[in-house]
Amino acid sequence: MTRLIFARWYPYVLPLRSPLKTASHTWHERRGVVITLQDEDGAVGYGEAAPFLTTESWAETVAQVGTVLSQWVGRTLPDLAELPSWLVGCDHTPATRHGLELALLNLLAQRAEVSLAALVAGSEGTVASRVAVNRLVGGGTVAETLARVQQGFEEGDRCFKLKVGHDFAQDRQRVRGTRDWLGERGELRLDANGAWTLTEAIAHCAELSPWGIEYIEQPVATGEDLAEVRWRSAVPVAADELVTSLTALKSLLSWGAADIYVLKPMQLGGLLVAREAATEILKQGLSVVITTAIDGAIARHGAIHLAATLPAIHAHGLGTGSLLAEDLSYPCPQVHRGFIALEPSC
Numbered sequence: 083m084t085r086l087i088f089a090r091w092y093p094y095v096l097p098l099r100s101p102l103k104t105a106s107h108t109w110h111e112r113r114g115v116v117i118t119l120q121d122e123d124g125a126v127g128y129g130e131a132a133p134f135l136t137t138e139s140w141a142e143t144v145a146q147v148g149t150v151l152s153q154w155v156g157r158t159l160p161d162l163a164e165l166p167s168w169l170v171g172c173d174h175t176p177a178t179r180h181g182l183e184l185a186l187l188n189l190l191a192q193r194a195e196v197s198l199a200a201l202v203a204g205s206e207g208t209v210a211s212r213v214a215v216n217r218l219v220g221g222g223t224v225a226e227t228l229a230r231v232q233q234g235f236e237e238g239d240r241c242f243k244l245k246v247g248h249d250f251a252q253d254r255q256r257v258r259g260t261r262d263w264l265g266e267r268g269e270l271r272l273d274a275n276g277a278w279t280l281t282e283a284i285a286h287c288a289e290l291s292p293w294g295i296e297y298i299e300q301p302v303a304t305g306e307d308l309a310e311v312r313w314r315s316a317v318p319v320a321a322d323e324l325v326t327s328l329t330a331l332k333s334l335l336s337w338g339a340a341d342i343y344v345l346k347p348m349q350l351g352g353l354l355v356a357r358e359a360a361t362e363i364l365k366q367g368l369s370v371v372i373t374t375a376i377d378g379a380i381a382r383h384g385a386i387h388l389a390a391t392l393p394a395i396h397a398h399g400l401g402t403g404s405l406l407a408e409d410l411s412y413p414c415p416q417v418h419r420g421f422i423a424l425e426p427s428c
């Protein structure tokens with residue numbers, strides 16, 4: 083195996099197209115680090131570390147990426163089995179771990195002349211040629227919601243995700259209006275981002291269920307409440323914000339908290355741990371949706387390739403590149419008519 087002879091990183095700031103409000107902060111941009119590795123044969127691998135909604139700060143990411151890379155130069159590249167040993171010490175900085183791991187995976191894939199998906203899937207895994215994605219419709223008025231759904235439908239999208247949780251009377255009209263217009267021609271999923279109390283969630287899901295909801299992400303904020311909604315609601319529920327680590331996932335699985343688990347490789351610490359999480363979930367007969375933390379093109383490319391290694395049960399949340407006003411310069415495949423095709427050269 084060849085040696086790593088060059089490792090560098092640089093910070094980036096990508097403005098969002100519109101500000102993103104979360105419980106604690108309004109985000110106007112995504113900050114991260116691009117990592118470049120090169121071996122002595124000239125193969126190059128790129129990674130991306132972009133902390134978001136985690137305890138890891140951007141300053142920690144920058145400091146740790148620099149420290150780790152300085153220790154890597156001159157070492158013989160690991161194989162896939164040895165790769166985690168290169169990331170010891172990054173367990174509490176998942177975005178850093180993600181970026182470093184992705185750079186190594188991309189380098190190993192290039193050396194092996196296989197796609198990133200094929201490398202991650204391993205010799206016994208399968209890789210789809212494309213993945214289905216949802217259209218993020220977001221919030222807004224009834225008219226705005228319908229206009230976005232209709233535009234998406236005309237552009238070939240068949241799975242729509244509405245944000246709910248702000249005003250239930252309006253949410254009900256938006257859901258009903260969307261289903262009435264869409265009929266049986268597409269899927270409709272909702273995301274409440276943990277906005278409702280347990281009592282509200284049970285009542286609201288009962289009211290919304292006649293309109294054929296594929297699933298609702300986090301109607302409530304805690305795992306215990308999510309499990310309760312799941313057992314008392316006809317609408318399937320998904321865990322998203324609660325899936326912060328493999329340990330958190332195992333607790334949620336043990337409580338029977340959700341039918342579907344939304345996995346963000348950037349939050350979980352890389353593609354391999356996200357695939358391990360997905361395997362645990364699928365083993366229990368449950369489903370996985372891969373999404374990004376509004377990552378740049380390098381991390382999105384990685385998440386798309388991970389999604390291609392998983393069974394196609396639900397559309398993924400990978401069309402997030404359109405949320406960025408600027409992007410990294412990297413060949414990441416785009417959404418076309420509700421799907422992202424893996425390019426043979428990726």
Ligand SMILES: [Mg+2]
Pocket residue numbers: 273275299300322323344
């Ligand atoms: Mg969500």
